[in-house]
Amino acid sequence: MNENVPVPQVLRSALAGLLDGLPPSQAARAVDRLIANYRGATQTHAPVLRDRSDVAAYAAYRMPATFEAVRSALAALQDAVPDWAPATHTDVGGGTGAASWAVAEAWDTATTVLDWAEPALAIGRELADASGIEGLGAIRWERARIGTALSLPETDLVTVSYVLNELTPDDRGALVDAAARAANGAVVIVEPGTPDGYARIIEARDRLIGAGFTVAAPCPHSAACPIEPGTDWCHFSARVSRSSLHRQVKGGSLAYEDEKFSYVAAVRGAASAAENRVVRRPQIRKGQVLLDLCTAEEVLRRETVTKRHGALYRAARDASWGDVWPPAG
Numbered sequence: 001m002n003e004n005v006p007v008p009q010v011l012r013s014a015l016a017g018l019l020d021g022l023p024p025s026q027a028a029r030a031v032d033r034l035i036a037n038y039r040g041a042t043q044t045h046a047p048v049l050r051d052r053s054d055v056a057a058y059a060a061y062r063m064p065a066t067f068e069a070v071r072s073a074l075a076a077l078q079d080a081v082p083d084w085a086p087a088t089h090t091d092v093g094g095g096t097g098a099a100s101w102a103v104a105e106a107w108d109t110a111t112t113v114l115d116w117a118e119p120a121l122a123i124g125r126e127l128a129d130a131s132g133i134e135g136l137g138a139i140r141w142e143r144a145r146i147g148t149a150l151s152l153p154e155t156d157l158v159t160v161s162y163v164l165n166e167l168t169p170d171d172r173g174a175l176v177d178a179a180a181r182a183a184n185g186a187v188v189i190v191e192p193g194t195p196d197g198y199a200r201i202i203e204a205r206d207r208l209i210g211a212g213f214t215v216a217a218p219c220p221h222s223a224a225c226p227i228e229p230g231t232d233w234c235h236f237s238a239r240v241s242r243s244s245l246h247r248q249v250k251g252g253s254l255a256y257e258d259e260k261f262s263y264v265a266a267v268r269g270a271a272s273a274a275e276n277r278v279v280r281r282p283q284i285r286k287g288q289v290l291l292d293l294c295t296a297e298e299v300l301r302r303e304t305v306t307k308r309h310g311a312l313y314r315a316a317r318d319a320s321w322g323d324v325w326p327p328a329g
Contacts, residue, residue, distance in 0.1 A: 007105040007133070011067060012241065014127045015060045055119045059096045059127070062162075066098035068238035069190050069261035070161050072322065074106050076217035077188060077265040079324060080272050086156035086185055090114065092175065093146045093163030096124035097139065099190075103159065104135040111135070112155075114144040147171040152182035161190040164200045176204045180211035186267045187213065193235030193260030201234075201262040208266040215264060216271035218279075218322065220296040227300070234279060234294070235262045236322040274324040276301075281321045289316035293325055 085107045091100045094113035103109055115121050121141040128136035144150060146163065148171055158179040164172045179187045189204045191197035202225055205215060215222040218236065227234060237258045273296070280292035288306045295301050303325075305316035315327050 007101060008064065008067065008241070010131050010133065011064060011101055011127075014130045015063060017130060018056050018060060018123065018127065052119050052123065055096065055117070055123045059120075059123060063096055063098045063101075063127075065238070065240045065257075065259040066162055066190075067101050068240050069259050069263070070099040070102040070159065070188070071105065072236065072238045072261075073188050073190055073217070073263040073265055074102055076263075076274075076322070077186060077267075078106065079328075080216035080265070080274070081186070081267055082272070084185060084267075085109075088112075088155045089157040089159065090152055090155040090182065092150075092152070092158060092160045092179060093166075094124070094159070094161070095120040097128060097136070097141075099159040099161040100124075100128075100139055101131075101136065103157070104133055108135060109157070110138065112140040112142060114142050114146070114150075114152075116143060116145050118143055146175060148174040150175060150178050152178050154184055155182055156185040158183045158187045159189075160187070160204075162192065164189070164191055164204065165197065172200065172203070173207065176207045177211070180208055180213065184268065186216070186265060188263065188265045190261055190263040193233075193237070193262050195233045198233035198235060198262045201264050205264045205266070208264065213266035213268060214271050214273075216267045216273060217265040218263065218274070218277050218294070220274045220277055220294060221298050223298045226294065226298055233262070235260050236279075237261075237281070276303075276325040278319055278321055278323045278325050282316065282319050284317060289313065289319070291316060291319065291325060 086109050089103050089109045089111040091097065091111060091113045093115055094100055095115050095117065097113050100111045100113055103111060113121065113124060121143060125141045128139050147167065152158065160175065160179060167175065187208055189201060191200050209215065209222050225234065237260055240257055240259050242257050276293040276295045278291055279294045283290040288304055291303045291305065293301050293303055305313050307313050312326060319325060
């Protein structure tokens with residue numbers, strides 16, 4: 001592989017090869033059937049992805065979005081603990097390995113992917129091998145039941161992405177507890193950016209704090225979330241290039257879509273958490289920018305930045321949803 005090729009482009013190429021020979025209509029039908037599970041409408045005691053055609057279709061549809069969401073969460077974690085790098089990583093419920101692609105882009109890490117769906121593990125291995133990325137080719141792919149009986153070996157980093165929505169409440173709690181016991185450095189959990197996804201993240205966040213972890217991102221603090229339950233939810237957005245399969249399933253002609261996600265990144269020990277986090281898309285008005293912030297003072301606040309603020313105003317015009325505010329430096 002050309003080392004200069006961006007990882008997202010390598011992933012898209014590998015996924016395009018995976019769909020060779022699978023009729024587009026069959027792939028679209030599989031995605032339609034499986035998307036309810038992604039949205040969290042179904043809790044299950046069995047693998048959601050049942051066979052190769054399921055996995056191929058759903059990987060092509062969901063892997064780029066999952067990769068970008070986890071990538072954003074990991075970038076926030078790196079900002080909070082810039083001198084930390086995991087030597088080992090366990091991707092729990094990792095399926096075809098989207099989170100592991102994001103971890104491999106961020107660090108040189110020995111990764112193990114655990115999932116209960118053998119077809120997902122097989123295709124994940126195939127995609128990793130096709131990538132030509134050394135770290136991905138060295139991943140260990142292991143079958144494991146994700147739930148109350150799960151026991152994880154010690155590792156530096158545990159990722160759990162788009163998994164809690166597939167589990168019963170007891171299994172969710174057991175998984176987060178197992179991740180907390182296993183992680184020597186950090187736990188990163190990502191869920192869909194829906195009210196239910198946010199609720200699962202808050203539950204996981206509380207369990208991690210109870211286990212002695214410090215919230216590194218997105219929150220500027222480890223106190224209770226200042227959002228009043230039922231009134232709103234905390235989520236973020238990542239830009240994802242759309243494939244032909246996306247366009248067929250969703251309609252429309254845009255070359256991209258925005259993946260909404262909620263997440264928590266928590267660490268053992270201290271973290272340089274954000275002074276404030278931009279928690280909504282900035283509103284740019286004539287001569288001013290409105291920033292909705294979650295603050296280290298454990299409250300939500302709107303800040304208005306005007307032209308008279310000079311360099312800070314220019315930074316506000318460039319600020320994005322999810323950024324630290326004010327910017328470092």
